Amino acid sequence: MLTLYTWTTPNGRKIPIMLEELGLQYTIKTVNIGKGEQFTPEFLAISPNNKIPAIIDTDVDGGTVSIFESGAILTYLAEKTGKLLPAAGAERYKVLEWLHWQIGGLGPMLGQVGFFAIRSEEKSALAIKHFVEEADRLLGVMDKQLADNVYIAGTHYSIADIACYPWAVGVLDKLKPALGDKLDSKPNLRRWLDMIGARPAVQRGMALPKVD
Secondary structure, eight states: EEEEEOOOSHHHHHHHHHHHHHHHOEEEOOOOOGGGGGSSSSTTTTOOOOOOOOOOOOTTTSSEEEEEEEHHHHHHHHHHHHHHSSSSHHHHHHHHHHHIIIIIIIIHHHHHHIIHHHHHHHHOOOHHHHHHHHHHHHHHHHHHHHSSSSSSSSSOOOHHHHHHHHHHHHTTTTTHHHTTTTTGGHHHHHHHHHHTTOOOOHHHHHHHOOOO
């Protein structure tokens, strides 16, 4: 049995999308980060960095596997099922390249835009300018990559697309007040967002976890 610990954030929705795409059975345990549930001893035993998502998989040879960090979880699930990540060769490393690009660049920069430009009560014009410009640059990198590729890592849908989508779609939603019309100059990114967003598994995953 797979148990997913997650919350309603871009990182938190990557794994529900992956699990829905794979058709695996799983249960969700919510970790309300607004209430500090990520700091409980029970959760820290699974995710010592007090971040969601995390998983526990009891359906493995030799015992239970516990994994935190979204990139590690996506890679694990892809290798467990043999899906959404090539087994070897250049195509595999292209997927991993863009997966780590999202983890190291797109996610953190869009997260900083969300904090400094939207959530923070104290506004810093310099910080907002810096992070909005860097976020726009990264979205431009993505748009350029998608000009020559159907999906972010090439011709096939992969964990790289799953990692990028919840963050990129946030530009159209929660980050729009800060980033404005910057997507208007990125038609390839818009095309990709529409295509990924139309996938039933993505729609189901983006609606999880369900909270009151």
